[in-house]
Amino acid sequence: MSADSRLLVVDDEPDLRTLYEMTLLREGFALDSAGTVEDALALLDSKRYDAVITDMRLPDGTGLDVLRWLEQRGRSERAIVITAYGSPENAVEALKAGAYDYLTKPVDLRQFRMVVASALGRVPRPESSASTMAARAPSPGSAGGPAPFPATGAVSAASPSSAASAVPASPSSPASPASQPSYASASASATAPAPTMFGNRPLSPAPLASPPPHESDAPTVTPMGAAMVEASRKAALPRGRVAAAGPVSALERLVGDSAAMRQVRQLIEKVARSMAPVLLNGESGTGKELVARAIHDVSARRPQPFIAVNCGAIPEQLLEAEFFGYRKGAFTGATEDREGFFQAAQGGTLFLDEIGDLPLAMQSKLLRALQERSVRPVGAVAEMPVNVRLLSATHKDLAAEVMAGRFRQDLYYRLNVIQIRVPPLRERMEDLAPISARVLERIATDAGVEPVPQLTAQGLAALGRYSFPGNVRELENLLHRALALSGGETIDVADLDLPEALLEAEEVPEAVTDTADLAQGVPLPAEALGQAPLPSDLATYLDEVEKRLLLRALEHYRNNRTAAGASLGLSLRQMRYRMARLGISLGADDN
Numbered sequence: 001m002s003a004d005s006r007l008l009v010v011d012d013e014p015d016l017r018t019l020y021e022m023t024l025l026r027e028g029f030a031l032d033s034a035g036t037v038e039d040a041l042a043l044l045d046s047k048r049y050d051a052v053i054t055d056m057r058l059p060d061g062t063g064l065d066v067l068r069w070l071e072q073r074g075r076s077e078r079a080i081v082i083t084a085y086g087s088p089e090n091a092v093e094a095l096k097a098g099a100y101d102y103l104t105k106p107v108d109l110r111q112f113r114m115v116v117a118s119a120l121g122r123v124p125r126p127e128s129s130a131s132t133m134a135a136r137a138p139s140p141g142s143a144g145g146p147a148p149f150p151a152t153g154a155v156s157a158a159s160p161s162s163a164a165s166a167v168p169a170s171p172s173s174p175a176s177p178a179s180q181p182s183y184a185s186a187s188a189s190a191t192a193p194a195p196t197m198f199g200n201r202p203l204s205p206a207p208l209a210s211p212p213p214h215e216s217d218a219p220t221v222t223p224m225g226a227a228m229v230e231a232s233r234k235a236a237l238p239r240g241r242v243a244a245a246g247p248v249s250a251l252e253r254l255v256g257d258s259a260a261m262r263q264v265r266q267l268i269e270k271v272a273r274s275m276a277p278v279l280l281n282g283e284s285g286t287g288k289e290l291v292a293r294a295i296h297d298v299s300a301r302r303p304q305p306f307i308a309v310n311c312g313a314i315p316e317q318l319l320e321a322e323f324f325g326y327r328k329g330a331f332t333g334a335t336e337d338r339e340g341f342f343q344a345a346q347g348g349t350l351f352l353d354e355i356g357d358l359p360l361a362m363q364s365k366l367l368r369a370l371q372e373r374s375v376r377p378v379g380a381v382a383e384m385p386v387n388v389r390l391l392s393a394t395h396k397d398l399a400a401e402v403m404a405g406r407f408r409q410d411l412y413y414r415l416n417v418i419q420i421r422v423p424p425l426r427e428r429m430e431d432l433a434p435i436s437a438r439v440l441e442r443i444a445t446d447a448g449v450e451p452v453p454q455l456t457a458q459g460l461a462a463l464g465r466y467s468f469p470g471n472v473r474e475l476e477n478l479l480h481r482a483l484a485l486s487g488g489e490t491i492d493v494a495d496l497d498l499p500e501a502l503l504e505a506e507e508v509p510e511a512v513t514d515t516a517d518l519a520q521g522v523p524l525p526a527e528a529l530g531q532a533p534l535p536s537d538l539a540t541y542l543d544e545v546e547k548r549l550l551l552r553a554l555e556h557y558r559n560n561r562t563a564a565g566a567s568l569g570l571s572l573r574q575m576r577y578r579m580a581r582l583g584i585s586l587g588a589d590d591n
């Protein structure tokens with residue numbers, strides 16, 4: 001590593017400063033150091049650095065003062081904050097204040113090197129044998145074949161890039177059934193024409209464009225289970241370049257210019273700059289995974305893998321092996337070493353979808369992996385360092401899950417450093433037309449249909465009356481079917497085949513009256529209940545039904561809670577209580 005990167009180290013303890021300096025000088029960096037906030041700011045004022053490493057507690061202030069100074073001036077230095085052991089709130093505060101990453105005291109020098117390298121978008125220099133830190137340091141130079149767990153525990157031999165090089169070059173080469181990943185399916189990444197590899201398990205090649213929604217939703221079920229992993233290898237691009245020539249990035253695929261989507265896009269750009277964990281919250285099909293991919297695409301991790309895991313689909317007894325990998329002989333059937341999700345995502349992003357479905361025992365193991373930044377494969381003696389950015393998503397109210405004792409508070413705290421809510425489609429119906437147009441274009445192109453059929457005005461109006469409980473995914477499915485049915489250059493109401501029962505009545509008062517009936521216990525038509533798929537989580541499902549009914553009533557009565565509540569047979573107090581429970585806020589109108 002050359003001295004073209006200049007770093008500033010801020011710590012008031014001379015011994016620690018020397019330790020950090022020695023470590024960084026050995027990496028080939030140019031360095032300055034300071035012992036106080038004042039000295040640090042004076043240095044920052046006089047020159048630019050690539051990264052700043054600062055202790056949290058300083059004699060004349062805190063590391064946050066340095067962060068704020070950098071933030072206020074829009075400076076490009078990446079900041080790493082060193083916090084005291086046992087003060088996760090400091091770490092969270094630092095990440096929220098714009099730190100790239102944090103380290104906890106006593107600082108593990110292996111992690112230190114890894115975090116600094118990651119902040120600079122580099123791979124740490126291999127350790128010399130004389131180094132005291134060499135024991136478990138990653139050694140990129142050792143990258144070779146696809147053997148997933150070299151005896152040294154080095155991560156690089158199992159790193160995606162080396163693994164990828166072991167895959168046949170042709171994207172059409174099928175994976176042999178024997179080596180088929182247990183839960184792998186090809187990525188929907190539009191930027192990933194290259195073949196993918198999941199650990200030592202070759203994945204099917206990523207297609208050039210998203211498969212039809214019904215296909216992408218279907219996990220590849222193999223003898224081991226029904227969970228779904230999606231891995232994508234992004235084409236290596238110059239840092240900071242968002243748009244790839246040809247296939248579009250996830251950020252570009254995220255259509256919609258509603259205020260809500262603009263805000264989501266802004267947040268994506270912002271959080272992509274750091275390592276802060278992000279929790280994506282939203283109903284099924286709203287685009288949480290697409291947002292996660294967009295964060296990865298915009299970040300410096302883009303050339304590295306993006307691994308998406310559906311936590312809810314993995315059998316409980318396989319969770320640990322799937323997350324952390326296992327060693328040959330660790331249990332019956334473990335005939336070879338295998339990587340887990342963490343190793344597969346090395347250097348990149350791990351997206352844990354439906355995180356709320358993880359059982360408590362696995363939550364503890366995940367928390368430990370996040371704290372230690374290392375994982376121990378089942379049956380292995382040594383830990384392996386991992387450099388993975390974690391994004392997670394849920395449709396559940398995780399805070400309520402914590403209250404109910406079903407989700408660990410400390411894990412929630414770690415995952416929820418930054419929260420992005422992806423709103424349901426019905427709350428941003430202005431996005432309907434552009435999303436429909438884009439989806440139609442994609443589906444038609446995939447199917448080789450030319451010219452791309454257009455939605456008629458009546459078709460669009462009919463879609464506008466539909467409430468889309470399945471959100472954008474449902475819209476995609478609907479348009480997919482419509483395209484097949486229409487066979488012409490336009491898609492009209494009849495082609496959409498919208499379920500009449502689920503269309504919002506044009507006369508909203510009637511709809512609210514129906515709602516009142518439901519609230520008073522009038523049963524739903526037997527056909528509607530009989531046909532609906534059984535919910536896997538009844539409480540959440542009923543909450544969602546209740547929320548939608550409340551929102552409809554509120555919309556009809558222009559946010560007048562008394563009137564909306566009365567139409568549902570509820571007092572204002574009951575209405576307030578239910579709104580608070582379901583997280584419905586009217587903003588300033590709440591008071």
Ligand SMILES: Nc1ncnc2c1ncn2[C@@H]1O[C@H](COP(=O)(O)OP(=O)(O)OP(=O)(O)O)[C@@H](O)[C@H]1O
Nearest residue numbers: 253254255256283284285286287288289290472473
């Ligand atoms: N704003 C959008 N513009 C275009 N396509 C979108 C948008 N949002 C979502 N999609 C598409 O809708 C489908 C569902 O999105 P995605 O899988 O990201 O949803 P999700 O919230 O993660 O769903 P689940 O919670 O069920 O996993 C995907 O094919 C995605 O590409």
